[in-house]
Amino acid sequence: MAAIERLTIGILGGLGPYATVDIFRKILDQTPARFDQDHLHILIDNYSQIPDRSAALKGCGPSPIPAMLEAANRLCCAGADFILIPCNTAHVFLPELRPHLKIPVLSIIDATAAYIAKHYPECSRIGLLATSATLSFGLYAGKFKELLVPDPIDQEQLVMEAIFGRLGIKAGHFDVPRELLLKAARRLVDAGAQAVILGCTEIPLVVRADDLPVPTVDPNRILAQTAVEYALNGHNLTKSKQLIS
Amino acid sequence: MAAIERLTIGILGGLGPYATVDIFRKILDQTPARFDQDHLHILIDNYSQIPDRSAALKGCGPSPIPAMLEAANRLCCAGADFILIPCNTAHVFLPELRPHLKIPVLSIIDATAAYIAKHYPECSRIGLLATSATLSFGLYAGKFKELLVPDPIDQEQLVMEAIFGRLGIKAGHFDVPRELLLKAARRLVDAGAQAVILGCTEIPLVVRADDLPVPTVDPNRILAQTAVEYALNGHNLTKSKQLIS
Known part of the structure; x- marks a missing residue:
């Protein structure tokens, strides 16, 4: 048997x-x-730019597309066999990016949906904390029986403020965003969510797995795990095929 | 005035x-x-390989040199303006690498020595926790009035064991290595060290700044700070000139 090439x-x-990081x-x-x-x-x-x-x-x-393509091509030229994008919102642009790329992209959205289907088959009502763009472009829509999201005021004053606000995560703060996000998450749980997706990769930086009375789902961790399996099993892996372009 | 190009x-x-990380x-x-x-x-x-x-x-x-050159060239081709190597021991090979590189390397050793000279001018006896190779190749030798290192038994049973042992940092463990390294560090302090360099980049992963009664010096943090100043000030920076090839 030939040795499996690690990707x-x-x-x-x-x-x-x-x-x-x-x-x-x-x-x-x-x-x-x-x-x-x-x-x-x-x-x-x-490529923070x-x-x-x-x-x-x-x-x-x-549009972020030209700069994303530039970075993807640099990775490809340097020898990457496949690409991860640790940003849920950026996946809105994936259909436009993929035709220009020579290597596959593992989708954080598809990896997360597959993980929930496998590990939480009993959960039909899934809560989602994400950017307004991720919500309005329906990245997680249709992946679960029922998707619960914050009402528009919570979405703006709690979730978006936690991510983009003056004291938000992108500005390097952690304590205020944590309180805002936990408040939004608890309201989703009160509304019946049986698991909550931390669907913006800034959120797991401040919310921990044991912060809520229901399971939290961290797409960045799931994407990491999917990538490790894919890289270790090399080109022989078939079960992740649905995750790639 | 022309805008300063960030590197x-x-x-x-x-x-x-x-x-x-x-x-x-x-x-x-x-x-x-x-x-x-x-x-x-x-x-x-x-490039863990x-x-x-x-x-x-x-x-x-x-020899790690061919693989290090390969990685350095990949970074250079992808557009890096300068290189950091977050590994003290690897700096033994720097004189052999530099002539083959088109871009400068900021030295973790020189950055650390400059930092100590600036921030701890009163400290003449500096303790050093590092790999046996860093010690025997004298990477930090001659940079301070007096350099204190563990005795050969402590070096092998505490420092090297903490880094490379079965329960060591490179194997993904943190608690046992922490105890071993603190023991070695305290002995340096007892012997008169007025500051202790955590001179292997694995060590600051488990030893904190406030763990010792004297200042600890983290070369990885200093290299990061030097790199940020260098990158933000672009080609106009002169004060780091002594740090580059």
């Missing part, structure tokens, strides 16, 4: 930078390793 | 992988940023 992971990062660490945590050399080859382009995805989708900022 | 940081990583995060923490876009462009090649530096220097493993 090189490419992380199209910087959106945001701390979410990129987070997935990098989660990939290491989920790689069976005794020595440095057991770890995977990971290329990261932390990619224009803001939410602003672009509201029509008040430039 | 792209290249991290030659994977030696070890968690030290690479650590410097990535420390770069972000030290970058003044309100939005993602304020952060720097950082390229990371987490680079052969073990300590083993090579003991003559019982292949």
Whole structure:
């Protein structure tokens, strides 16, 4: 039997930078390793200059697509075999990106939906904390029996404020955003959510798995785990086929 | 006045992988940023497959130089303006690497020595926790009035065991290595060290700044800070000139 070639992971990062650190660490945590050399080859382009995805989708900022393509091509040229994008909102642009890329992209949305279907088959009402763009472009829509999201006021004053506010996560704060997000999450639980997706990669930076009385689902951790399985099993892996372009 | 061009940081990583996560995060923490876009462009090649530096220097493993050159060239081709290597021991190979590189490397050793000279001018006796290779190749030798290192038994049974042991940091453990390293550090303090350099980038992963009664010096944090200043000030910076090749 031929040795299975391990694949090189490419992380199209910087959106945001701390979410990129987070997935990098989660990939290491989920790689069976005794020595440095057991770890995977990971290329990261932390290209923070990619224009803001939410602003672009509201029509008040430039498209991130050219810069995302630029970073993806750098990763491809450097030897990445596939790409991860640790940003839920950026997946709105995935259908436009994929035709221009020579290597596959593992979708954080599809990986998360597959994980929930496998691990929480009994949960029919799934709560979602995410950017307004992720909600309005329906990235997680149709993936579950019922999807619960915050009402428009909570969405703006709790979730978006926690991510983008002056004291928000993207500005390097953690305590205020944590309180805002826990308030929004608890309201989803009160409304019947049986699990809550932390569907913006900034959110797991401040909300922990044991913060809620129901399971929290961290798409960045799931994407890391999916990437490790994919990279370790090389080109022979078939079960992740549905996750790639 | 022309706008100052911000430089792209290249991290030659994977030696070890968690030290690479650590410097990535420390770069972000030290970058003044309100939005993602304020952060720097950082390229990371987490090339864990680079052969073990300590083993090579003991003559019982292949040279890491070809793989380090490969990673450095990938970073250079992808657009890095300068390179950081978050591994003290790897700096033994720097004189052999530099002539082959088109871009400068900021030295973790020189950055640390400059930092101590500036911030702790009153400290003449500096303790050093580092790999046996870093010690025997004298990377920090001659930088301070007096350098205190563990005796050979402590070096092997405490420091090297904490880094490379079966329950060591490179194997993903943290509690046992922490105790071993604190024991070695306290003995340096008892012997008169007025500050202790955590001179292997695995060590600050488990030893905190407030763990000792004297200041601890974290070369990975200092290298991150030096890199941020260098990248933000672009080609106009002169004060770091002594740090680059």
